[in-house]
Amino acid sequence: MAEMILPQKSGKRKLHSLKVDLTPMVDLGFLLITFFMLTTTLARPNAMELNMPYDGPVDNPPIFVDEATITLIPSKDHSLHYYNGLLKSPADMHVATMKNARAIILRKKSEVAALPSSFSADAHKLHVLIKPDKTCKYEDVVSLLDEMNINDVRYYAIVDITAEDVSAMAQ
Incomplete structure (x- = not known):
């Protein structure tokens, strides 16, 4: 509670000290803070949509098109191993850096x-x-997933690496 003390003047009239009750103002402040906290929208989490390959029974098995497929294998030290279509020999495996991923995708x-x-x-x-x-x-x-979105690649999948890929990377 606030209180103001005013000096009394000499005269017939006596002045009293002025008291201002700030309790309603504090209540109003807390009500406003509560209102804005409850009505504000917090930052929504940004999540990337990831479609994994279907794992169940397939009525119509997909047809693998060798000319339209590229396999990207991210590896240690930000290196990127890639090959076109099916891996026929270890000589088909190429190595680049992750910085060149966009150029590889655009070229393909x-x-x-x-x-x-x-x-x-x-x-x-x-x-x-x-x-x-x-x-x-x-x-x-x-x-790589960002590059799929940036380059408008609609058909991509994250799959397990095979033993043939690992042996071709080692050579």
Whole structure:
């Protein structure tokens, strides 16, 4: 409670001290703080949508199009191993850095778009297989997923790395 003390003047009239009760103002302040805390929108978590391959029985098995597929294998030290289509020999495996991932994807996307019109409609869509190595960083996998969104690659999947891929990377 606030209180003001005023000097009394000499005269017939006597002045009293003025008292201001601040309790209602404090109550109003807490009510406003509570109102704004309850009505404000907190930062919504940003989550990336990740579609994993279907694991159940398949009625129509997918047709693998060798010319429209690229496999990206992020590995240790931000390196990126990749090959086109199926891995026929270890010489087909190429090595680059994660900084070159966008150029690799764009180059393969333009190669797929340049396929002859005699190929099926699925052959004109880029399919990317991401096979993270055990030694890769989580950051590299997220970077590849970001590249899929940036480059508008609609058909991609994260799959387990195979023994053939590991042996080709070692050579």
